[in-house]
Amino acid sequence: MSSSPQAPPHVTTTDADTRPSLTVLSGFWPTATFAIARALLAVDESLLLVRHDLTGIADGAVRRMVRSSSGVVEDEQVKLRHGCVSCTLREDVLPTLVRLARNHPGRDLVLMLPEVVEPEAVAAACAHCLVDGAPITDLIRVDSYVTVLDAEHLLDGLASTDDLAALGIRAAADDDRALADVVVRQIEYADTLVLWGQSREGAYDTSRLSVLLQRMAPWATHLHVDGDLVDASTLTRQLRHTHRHRPDTPGVLARGLQGYTLGTHEPEPDCGVVSAVFRARRPFHPQRLHDVLEDVNAEMIRSRGHLWLASQPDTVVAWEFAGGGLAMGSLGLWLVSLPEDRWEHVDDQRRLAAALDWDPYYGDRHQHLVFIGLDTDPVELHRTLAACLLTDAELADGDETWRTYPDPFAGCFPLVVEEPADSPTAIEGAQPA
Template structure:
């Protein structure tokens, strides 16, 4: 079997410096034959034209422009076909993909992991993902994080049904990355850089974090790193590690901490809704499962980043299954057996909180007031007033 071509994927929100990094990579190496796939949403492919003016005027690299869509949706198939075409031509050492500022990294990675049955191409046979790189604008990060804006608000959406929030995209790109480049650090105070670095390492403890101005990074920090591992990347997010009891050490100096709120008693829907409406500002990221009395059959999933809070259903509690099915599942999952309650089974709340200068005791106490009282535990839970959004 021929050597598989390594692939580096550059992600990052619009304006973070991905194109600058790409140009830097291309102009500062002269030994590799690199193919570049640039993907841009606009009708005018700004990224591609910039690259043409820069690195491509002096190099022979092949530029493939994928237009009218983004890697993570309509053009996934095009991406597969283009990558295959490039590899088949031979005489190639490396591929760099610059995804759009609004694309999510997981579907891009999946393109290289799973066979696309429609086109019958399995990229993992000819390529290997070397690293998922996310570029973060250190200067604008907190502004974008707290903006509360959607891609539609900024006229950056793929279509009128694309209601994704900027902050959710930022978090997705950080939590699924092997390397995170904090760019534009020359515009930020040293203490603020360290605080951001601490927050980012809480969000993704597995990632290698680099700092840069004008996206100037040593090439061997980004290419031929052999860092990507899909299973590891899928479990890299800080909130997942906390749920798996892998606590991430605190960084006392800048007050970045995390904890898991765990209770085997359901929330009262009205009090919990009021709590959500008054979200504590010191919590920058929260995610996990919750038990709501008025929806006793269904596991709730809460995800928060900055001003964005979403709740949805995450399937039925195992306790709702037949006795036979319960026994089978509990046998397969020893962890479930440990937390199984005689009366309520696996129903419980496990919420991971990551924040800056969090008042943990106050947070825990305020969440505890949302739990059912002894008296309410004996009542008919279906009668409780529930104005939380329906689980999707």
């Protein structure tokens, strides 16, 4: 069982905290997620479960349901100013949690998210949206973000090439996310992962799914619950009052930059699962990298990280692959390319990581990619990526020459302005549309 990231020394959450505890449940397969919620309700009669049905969100309406172990407490239709998940969080989810905490003191809360909502969006709203002029954490202690995965459908979800719009379940009119993107983000942000049930392929495949989740989120606590044999009391002890949520842990812990924690290098197959980390200082040649994009991801379930190109040496390039689709974009400038008076606006963890890994020639520029797949050859993967790096002769030409290379990525990564971590731009960018 993996442990969560170490708590910063100034976190003051203790068992003496009298605020109601909030457990956030997410998961793309609501049958499994609701089964976990019901098990928690069965043990604690005072617990309140909050759910929102987004079926009518396109028309600016959502259905809010609050229930306890004894039955339905509330069931109401809510009209919104705009039909989107962000509006639902701001206008109803957070105010409902605050109202329940005030009207039912001493009763803990469980928030079960709709299947298309990512827990990171909720964490951003809790951190930055005020209710009655105050953050909700004045009244509520966010205890844990738990993601529930259905063993019968997980691998299909991770491999799916469908997007939410085609499935008719997108969270807003401009929601262009893919199903696999939602699932991996629910996995990677959680501090606790619950694998529910058994794979239809049998015990070996169930074990393989457990290993896959360990590789995708090695920082999380991992549990497996047999859907036919649920010990609700044990499950409650494992999921509630765990203090696993660390609000100061960066939301991009799993997806590049900040403290660079992207995954573990486990090149030996375990149930066929391989996790391979590729790190290098030299820049990639843009054309050679472009030529192998399809090959390096052909057998992957997930790859993520950041890199730099010789032709665009100032830009941190993000890399995210899931569900057969690779997304690349700009994460801003490398610190070595930033004026020093702008370093104070950069996240502390990123500056610390850069200082510990600073190179006299390259500065903080480096390649850091993690590949997680089934029956993957990590040696061949490393050989393919290493062949895309600049040769000694190309390196000696210097960056003025590198910038003139033919670049299939030209214009793909417009530089973004570095913002303070608590700026409105940074906050809005952390939330889905």
